[in-house]
Amino acid sequence: MILLVPIGPVPIYVISWLEDKLNDFENLEAKVGKAVPLPRTGYDKERQQFEAEAVSQTLQAIQCPEAERIVGLLDQDCYSPGLNFIFGQADINGREAFVVLPRLRQNFYGLEEDKNLFKQRILKEIVHELGHTWGLPHCDQPGCVMLFSDSLRDTDDKSAEFCPRCREKLPH
Ligand SMILES: [Zn+2]
Ligand SMILES: [Zn+2]
Incomplete structure (x- = not known):
């Protein structure tokens, strides 16, 4: 099961569309989990961004043994050192991944x-990050x-699909 977890407020139309789109993705069921609050640490006031590690830790703390993968959705800008x-x-070969929404919006x-473009971009980013959790390189x-x-x-130029070579490396 793929658990979609809003981290802080995320538009509901995005969440329900993704749940539908990702259901049956690689033979996994998709479910929306309870939203978790924004990380209490890791916010850089000057940059007005969260640090990625704090977001990862938020997801790592989620207990859900049924979830093969946990995909966080963060509608706050984010950076990595x-x-x-x-x-x-x-998390390469791990359980958690997240996507960062603000820069995927045209606005x-x-x-x-x-x-529509916003949703497609989010989907592509999620599939890409899930690919990494299954060990796929670029x-x-x-x-x-x-x-x-x-x-x-x-992002806009690529599809939301794995090419045959990548597909072969997937576990499902
Ligand atoms: Zn990548
Ligand atoms: Zn490929």
Whole structure:
């Protein structure tokens, strides 16, 4: 089972769409877990960002033996040391991953809101991070969801699917 966990407030339309989209993903059921509060530590006031490690720890603390994977959704900007921002992070071969929503919105860049594009971007980031939790490295096959993206253009250009080579490495 994949447990989707809102970390702090996350728009409900996003959560229910993802639950539906991810249900049966790699033969796993998707469920929405109880929202957890934003991390009490790790907020950098100057940067106005959470530090990724604090977010990871929040997810690590969740007890849910039925969950094969826990995917956190954070609607607050986030960074990792050495990186100005991150779209998501995963525990390689581990249980937890999370995606960071603000920079996936068109409005963040002064553009008109596009809820559909926003949802697609979140889905691609989730599938990408789940790929890492199953040990997949980045991939250079055009369109593969495991392509490294450090810009939204890369995210928009790729699909939400694993290429055949990546798919072969999946455990399911
Ligand atoms: Zn990656
Ligand atoms: Zn691939």
